[in-house]
Amino acid sequence: QxxxxxxxxxxxxxxxxxxxxxxxxxxxxxxxxxxxxxxxxxxxxxxxxxxxxxxxxxxxxxxxxxxxxxxxxxxxxxxxxxxxxxxxxxxxxxxxxxxxxxxxxxxxxxxxxxxxxxxxxxxxxxxxxxSYLPDNGKSTTGKPAPAMPQLLALNANGAEGEKIFSANCNVCHQINNIGYDFGPKLSEIGSKLPKEGLLEAIVHPSAGIGFGYEGWVLKMKDGTALSGILASKTETDIDIKFPGGAHRQLKTSDVVSLTQMKQSMMSEGLYNNMSTQDLANLLEYLERLKKK
Ligand code: HEC
Structure with a gap:
């Protein structure tokens, strides 16, 4: 085959x-x-x-x-x-x-x-x-996110935003079954969050972590550590998932400790790789994803 x-x-x-x-x-x-x-x-x-x-x-x-x-x-x-x-x-x-x-x-x-x-x-x-970038990454890391009025002033294009989504987000989010299953599905996110809320979710992912999508660090008996979202957990078995949608099945007895992460598993600073126009396009695309 x-x-x-x-x-x-x-x-x-x-x-x-x-x-x-x-x-x-x-x-x-x-x-x-x-x-x-x-x-x-x-x-x-x-x-x-x-x-x-x-x-x-x-x-x-x-x-x-x-x-x-x-x-x-x-x-x-x-x-x-x-x-x-x-x-x-x-x-x-x-x-x-x-x-x-x-x-x-x-x-x-x-x-x-x-x-x-x-x-x-x-x-x-x-x-x-x-730190290996020619300018030590200074120009791209830690720059402040554009503010909402600045984004709204631009002529946003949702079709372009979809491309930005594929490049930066679909490794962790599915929209209409495309992308990988890790974080929440976003097929109807426009009905839940207005552009302001979407911007906040992208810029400060750890400010409000979605229930059931918390990240966990697992220390294993063999000395290794894993981090991911718990897809399921019983007395005996744990199913943990990773960005990119991969899963691993573990025996609870092989786990020494389970610690909930304070940060979101969604990366901080994703907007750093985008121009202000890219970000405006992305918000436009997401806001239009409404409940049918
Ligand atoms: C490394 C994985 C990862 C990447 C990459 C990622 N996300 Fe997330 N995202 C998550 C996880 C996990 C959550 C749920 C935890 C939380 O709320 O912080 C989440 C939550 C969200 C939410 C809130 C959903 C809700 O129902 O409230 C939005 C909106 C969102 N992400 C949009 C994006 C966008 C847009 C991108 C690309 C710029 C992106 N994410 C990239 C993992 C990721």
Missing amino acids: NKNLLQLAINKPYESVGKDAAGLLFHLGGSQLIWNVINGKDTSLQNNLLGALASVGSKESVDMLQTIALSKKYGLSLRKQAAHKIGNSGNGEDRVLAILKNKKVPAELIPDVVASVSGAWLGSVRTEAA
């Missing part, structure tokens, strides 16, 4: 089924099929496949994104796209910090590699990555 898995990954890169298909391909010895597409000429197939690879988060998939990004054999635009995706998973975040530290990333790709960890919930990961 490897050929079918490849098709699924290419056709549904931003849905969990596409990501799962790509992940399975690695397990089933199908990575050569992925390479064939990457080494081929069809850029739209390449783009889709990179989209599916982004949140697989296995060592093999992160290796592949790194190889594509760092190999001079590929065109700059493909390399930049791969670079933009290396840090999209827990494994990928560690890799981003490692290759930045080892000076493996050429200057022209550093901003893309740094941007790839913009969804990391740990502020320290984003800050450390940003």
